[in-house]
Amino acid sequence: MWDLSPKTTLDFALYGLLAFSTLVTIILVTLPSQYDPYSTDFAKDEVVDDTKKVMTPAEYVNRRTWVKQTRHLGASFQVVVLGDIGRSPRMQYHAISIAKNGGQVQLVGYTESELHPDVVSNSSIKVVPIDPSPAWLQAPSKLLFPLVAPLKVLWQAWSLYYAMGYDATATKWMLVQNPPSIPTLAIAYFVCFLRNTDFVIDWHNFGYSILALKLGRRHPLVLVSRLYENIFARSAIAHLAVTDAMATVLKQKYGIKAQVLHDRPAALFKPLNPEERANYLSQLPETAQYAKDLLSGFMRLVVSSTSWTADEDFSLLLEALTRYSALVTSKTGLPKVLAIITGKGPLKEHYLNKIRALNQKNQLLNVLLLTAWLTPEDYALLLGSADLGVSLHTSSSGVDLPMKVVDMFGAGLPVVGWSKFQAWPELVQEGVNGRGFETAQQLSDLFVELFGKDVLSLRKLKDGALIESERRWDEEWDGVAGKLFLLVKQLT
Structure with a gap:
């Protein structure tokens, strides 16, 4: 049986109070240190030699003023x-x-x-x-x-x-x-x-x-x-x-x-001149064997960066490229497409399986779809070397914007993107530096329009993207x- 006499109860209370106070002391002692604006942690080379000597109040005020x-x-x-x-x-x-x-x-x-x-x-x-x-x-x-x-x-x-x-x-x-x-x-x-x-x-x-x-x-x-x-x-x-x-x-x-x-865009993203573009396309493993066709216009380079998440409907691009591939066979003057998709994310393998299935059915005969994970420098050069950027960001809130489009503009790359959300016009001027789409059919039609014999539409968007590239982060x-x-x- 428990002894609940007053003395024992008092002992339990004292032990409990001691344990609680010890715990509180430990927590207080181990809490993160507070910010001190006069600490030398961030500028040790700027600290005077007299920090350890005893100072009068006037000297202390003068030192604070000096800092x-x-x-x-x-x-x-x-x-x-x-x-x-x-x-x-x-x-x-x-x-x-x-x-x-x-x-x-x-x-x-x-x-x-x-x-x-x-x-x-x-x-x-x-x-x-x-x-x-x-x-x-x-x-x-x-x-x-x-x-x-x-x-x-x-x-x-x-x-x-x-x-x-x-x-x-x-x-x-x-x-x-x-x-x-x-x-x-x-x-x-x-x-x-x-x-x-x-x-x-x-x-x-x-x-x-x-x-x-x-x-x-x-x-x-x-x-x-x-x-x-x-x-x-x-x-x-x-x-x-x-x-x-x-x-x-x-x-x-x-x-x-x-x-x-x-x-x-940061300074890392910038337009490339024709010589820089030719050199990079000839060196990058994903484009080296197609560099001649890309430089001649026989093949167009499309780039899309994705996080492979639910707020980017990658199936739109797959369906659009499948439609475009079928049109290349039936229409003269349409170039083939090399599409390079960069990024990492949870749904990547899911879509890679879809790409393999489309290739097995010969539905991407005129389109080559590659994935890549590049260094920041290589990614910036890839954007500067591409003909068109694609944004699949669908915006969960309707009021955010895809950073990838900003980077594309920094490289002077025109953009087509999913545009059915409120903030899209804050970033892209329709028909000036980019175009919007809401369906796979519309995206396929844009590929046909921009890559067809009439090169003026793509050239106009390119000029607009080059102007946009002058607006910088700093x-x-x-x-x-x-x-x-x-x-x-x-x-x-």
Whole structure:
């Protein structure tokens, strides 16, 4: 029997209080350190020699003033994406721009693919990797997704918290990509609260709308995700959005004001002259044996970049190319097509099986479909060497835009893309630098029109894309994010 005498009860209470206080002490001691604007973590070469001596109040004030005058206070950043950094060009561009303007950046994310060369070579940018979730947490089907998803979120929450709170040092600013919103926004807000860091969200899309592609808009998890995103959106002190349409939705439905920072191509993407194009097509393994036909116009080079996910309907391109292949046989003057598809993603094998089946049925006789995974430099050169870019991004929310189109314009490459969503006209001017389609038949008709004997249509789009290529990321970023982060002071 338990002894519940007053003395024993008091002992239990004292032991319990001691254990609780010990636990609280451990938690407090091990919490992430707070941001200190006068810390030497980010500019050790700028620290005076008298930091360890005892200073009078006047000397201390003078030193604080000296620090403010000799270096950018608050120019330290965590740039966070709960995804593969190499496939997050916008967040890499943020890091490059911050470093270019005197900031110190810790770029937090998964390191699954090659990074932008300017990220790798810049000493002001430190990559902080997040531990990837184990393979068994990858949900194999819609049926198992609700069971596995919570475990995956817990794993991601801990690994993200540890990377931001312990692997990375405290910073003045934290710029977080959304989506994914779960668990990113909650963990980021918690770390920012603990570290006295200013929390900024960069809205690429809405997390709940992407989840709805998998589960349906009425699914309880989608409804919870939408509420969660709405609540934590209000915890940030500032917001960036990729389109005017997205900023409008954020204001109307979330009650927050976002500054619009349109995507623009980085310097890596640029038009090629005829000699550069010929050299690259002759060297790239995927195009080398077809270089002569590509340069003569007997064959056209089409490029599409895809993440092989549900928000990109790759079957549209397959059907359009099948229709086009049949027309090449019956119509003179239509060139053959070499289509190179770049990217990685969960549905890749599914569509590769479809391509193999079409080839076995001889439905792609006049079309060669290849897949490739290229370095950032090679991808930029491929876009500069192509005749036409294709975007299959269908937009889960209707207010985001595909970054791939921005890169294509940067290389002076005209674009055809799925256009049945609200924000499309913010990026593509119909008939000027690109064309839109909504069905496979329309896409096939565009191939016939642009690749036919009348070359004026494609040439006009090419001229428009070359003009668009002059609009660059640096100018856009400096005028919006540069001012927000007070780095604009360093601009000349």
